Amino acid sequence: MGNKIKIQIKDLWFYYKAGPILENIHVGIPENTITSITGPSGQGKSSFLMTLNRIWQNIDGASVKGEVKINFGNGFKDINYPNYPLPQLRKKVGMVFQVPNPLPTSIYKNIAFPLKLIGEKNRKKIFPKIEYALKKAFLWEEVKDRLKEDANVLSVGQQQRLCIARALVLEPQILMLDEPTSSLDETSLEMIEQLLLKLKKKCTIILVSHYMDQIKRIADKKLVLSNRQLKQQEEEDPLKKKIDTPL
Amino acid sequence: MEKSFQDRLLVMFSWGCALLLFTGLMVIVGFLVVKGYRTINLALIFGDTRPLDAFLLRQQVFGGLFPAIIGTISLILLSIGFALPMGLASGLYLAEYAQPRLKLFFSLMVDILAGIPSIVVGLFGFSITIFLHHSFSNRIFPCLLISALSLAFLVLPYIIKTTQNAIESLPLQVRLTAPSLGATQLENIIFVLLPSALSDIVSGIVLAIGRCAEDTAVIMLTGVVATAGIPKSVFSNFEALPFYIYYIASEYSDQSELMKGYGAAIILLVICSGLFALAHWVKLQIDPKTQFSY
Numbered sequence: 001m002g003n004k005i006k007i008q009i010k011d012l013w014f015y016y017k018a019g020p021i022l023e024n025i026h027v028g029i030p031e032n033t034i035t036s037i038t039g040p041s042g043q044g045k046s047s048f049l050m051t052l053n054r055i056w057q058n059i060d061g062a063s064v065k066g067e068v069k070i071n072f073g074n075g076f077k078d079i080n081y082p083n084y085p086l087p088q089l090r091k092k093v094g095m096v097f098q099v100p101n102p103l104p105t106s107i108y109k110n111i112a113f114p115l116k117l118i119g120e121k122n123r124k125k126i127f128p129k130i131e132y133a134l135k136k137a138f139l140w141e142e143v144k145d146r147l148k149e150d151a152n153v154l155s156v157g158q159q160q161r162l163c164i165a166r167a168l169v170l171e172p173q174i175l176m177l178d179e180p181t182s183s184l185d186e187t188s189l190e191m192i193e194q195l196l197l198k199l200k201k202k203c204t205i206i207l208v209s210h211y212m213d214q215i216k217r218i219a220d221k222k223l224v225l226s227n228r229q230l231k232q233q234e235e236e237d238p239l240k241k242k243i244d245t246p247l
Numbered sequence: 248m249e250k251s252f253q254d255r256l257l258v259m260f261s262w263g264c265a266l267l268l269f270t271g272l273m274v275i276v277g278f279l280v281v282k283g284y285r286t287i288n289l290a291l292i293f294g295d296t297r298p299l300d301a302f303l304l305r306q307q308v309f310g311g312l313f314p315a316i317i318g319t320i321s322l323i324l325l326s327i328g329f330a331l332p333m334g335l336a337s338g339l340y341l342a343e344y345a346q347p348r349l350k351l352f353f354s355l356m357v358d359i360l361a362g363i364p365s366i367v368v369g370l371f372g373f374s375i376t377i378f379l380h381h382s383f384s385n386r387i388f389p390c391l392l393i394s395a396l397s398l399a400f401l402v403l404p405y406i407i408k409t410t411q412n413a414i415e416s417l418p419l420q421v422r423l424t425a426p427s428l429g430a431t432q433l434e435n436i437i438f439v440l441l442p443s444a445l446s447d448i449v450s451g452i453v454l455a456i457g458r459c460a461e462d463t464a465v466i467m468l469t470g471v472v473a474t475a476g477i478p479k480s481v482f483s484n485f486e487a488l489p490f491y492i493y494y495i496a497s498e499y500s501d502q503s504e505l506m507k508g509y510g511a512a513i514i515l516l517v518i519c520s521g522l523f524a525l526a527h528w529v530k531l532q533i534d535p536k537t538q539f540s541y
Contacts (some may be wrong), residue, residue: 058426059419060347091429101420104443113438114428166428 003030006174006204007052008076012066014047014056021047023228025066029221034196034205036219038212038233039226045208046098048225049176052206053093054079054086072173091118094167096177100159102151102166107143110151110162114170129169136199137165138191157188164195175199176206181214193218279516283509291510292316307476312511314477318391318485319518321478322466323459325395330403330455335448337403338410343436354411361404369468372397376469389470392481397465402455409451413444446530453526460519463489488515 007029014022021044029035037045047056052070056062069076072092079089091114102110111130120126130147134140139161143154151162160180167175177196181189196205197218209215215222222233250258293301294311301308308314337357341350372393379387421443425435441448471490478485488511495508 053427055423055427058423086426087429087431089429090427095427097420097423097427099420101424103424103439113425116438117425117428117430117434170429 003033004071005029006031006071008067008069008071009051010067010069012051012068013064014044014051015063015065016047016059017061020228022051022225022230025230027223027230029204029206031204032200032202033220034200034207034218035221035223036215037206037208037223037225037230038210038215039224041210043225044228045225046178048230049095049178049206049208052079052174052176053090053095054084055090055095057086070174087117091170092172093174093176094170094172096160096163096167096175096180098179098182100156100163100183102154102159102162105151106148107151107154107162108147111166111169114166118170133165133169134162136168136195137161138195139165155188157184157191160184160188161192161195164192168199172203174204174206176208178208179210180207182210189214276516279509279512283506283513286506286510287513291507292514304477312488312491312507312514314475315486315488315491315511316514316518317477318471318475318487319460319489319515321391322395322398322485322487323456323522325391325481326398326402326459327452327455329396329399330406331452333399334403334406334451334455335410337407338448339414339436339441341407341411342414343432343440357404357407360400361408363401364464365401365462366464366468368397368401369465371400372465372469388482389468389484390482391470391478391485394466394469394471394485395481397469398459398462401462401465402458405454405458406448406451409454410444410448413447413451414440416447417443442533445533449526449530449533453523456522456526457519460515460522461489463487463493466490467493488518 005028009025009027009029012022012025013020025048037048039045047062050056050059050062051064051068054064056064064080066080068079070079070093071077077084103113105113108130111133112126115126115129120129131140131144134143139158142158143149143162151159154162160183164177164180181192184192193214196207199205200220207215207219223230224233225231289298290311292298292312294308294313296306296308296311296313300306301311301313337353341353341357345353373389376387376389376393417440421439422435425439426432430438466487467490470484471487472484473486473491473494475484475486492508492511492515495504495511499505499508
């Protein structure tokens with residue numbers, strides 16, 4: 001196996017209101033790979049992502065039981081431990097939503113927002129980080145002359161890349177994307193796939209997607225969520241080989 | 248597709264209602280203007296005093312509406328000044344912090360508060376004044392401050408409700424954006440939730456302003472008088488346009504005084520419209536949805 005495990009999940013249950021959405025999930029997610037999650041809609045793929053940065057705590061009626069251990073470089077720690085510092089967790093586990101959600105402010109301020117949250121005030125330090133994140137998300141060339149413009153004037157594809165750039169500006173170790181290409185055209189879709197392939201060298205990526213061909217193109221580990229269970233996807237041999245080759 | 252009979256009926260009914268409403272409004276405004284337009288001049292506002300002297304408080308205005316206008320405006324500013332921070336904070340608490348049961352309880356309380364008639368609020372303010380007068384200092388009398396506090400009580404529910412609803416109706420996507428980037432709950436409220444909900448909150452503030460401007464019952468019991476001049480401090484009596492109108496309507500001695508009442512009504516209408524227009528303008532300025540509407 002080429003890759004160490006980054007996230008180790010044991011006996012994880014997710015409940016919404018009274019009913020369980022996820023039951024007894026056991027899975028390990030390897031470092032520096034793209035792990036895809038597919039499955040019928042409404043079965044809890046987004047809920048699964050929410051258990052990895054504990055954002056479910058911001059949703060009324062959601063609750064979680066079980067272990068989610070993540071190794072951020074200093075050994076596996078269970079993020080469901082009550083005192084686990086959430087802001088720090090969420091800075092290391094970036095999340096990109098299905099529908100782009102730029103803040104109602106300028107392009108610049110959108111990317112600067114996470115930096116503002118960590119207390120970075122020095123503009124000289126902020127600007128290179130913004131440039132870096134936008135370049136990584138293949139958006140720099142399109143917006144470099146209009147950083148002061150409102151983020152809502154961008155096309156949906158650009159907005160999605162803006163949200164990816166915003167998630168990247170703090171250099172997260174894990175990046176979760178919830179059907180990031182579902183509202184995009186062919187070109188933006190390709191751009192984002194290229195971006196993910198490049199990103200995985202530095203980052204562990206978890207991608208929820210409906211597109212089987214997209215998964216075939218870029219995913220290293222393929223999971224299927226159905227009937228509240230998360231399972232390895234049945235594989236054809238050549239693809240399986242691809243996981244085992246070191247990256 | 249051919250419209251069904253019910254569809255047509257509904258459309259006709261809607262048009263009818265809109266027309267009725269518009270006609271009603273026009274009749275009221277038209278009536279006021281026709282009756283009162285002749286009285287609208289500088290003398291109505293400033294009496295015999297030169298406007299500049301009145302503004303600079305060099306000379307008292309007698310026989311003009313200037314003190315009542317200033318009274319009404321100070322009353323609105325003070326009341327909103329008290330009610331806004333409290334209402335915003337309470338609305339935020341209900342939307343973001345309150346546990347479900349407490350939320351139910353406090354929401355019910357706010358609804359009850361919204362249902363209290365203004366005359367009762369006025370009596371409450373009056374009773375408090377009497378209580379303070381007897382127990383603390385016999386220099387405490389009904390005054391601008393007590394009127395403003397009572398009015399703030401009256402308009403608080405509007406601001407609480409609109410703040411709560413505006414924040415609760417933000418889509419989940421928006422609510423989760425900042426936390427998913429590592430924001431604390433407070434940072435989320437300050438940087439994302441409040442700014443996103445602000446233009447809706449302004450609607451509640453507009454309602455509150457209107458209520459402060461037109462209310463007569465509360466101030467009648469808590470400090471307004473027919474002649475007081477411009478209030479010297481928040482502890483003095485004051486004049487207000489709605490009370491002036493009420494007073495003239497019930498006790499006018501001749502035709503010219505009645506005409507001044509109409510004039511006062513028009514001025515009150517203009518002040519309210521001006522404040523609404525200002526609030527609407529602020530709303531347009533801060534609403535991200537309307538800034539790039541193409």
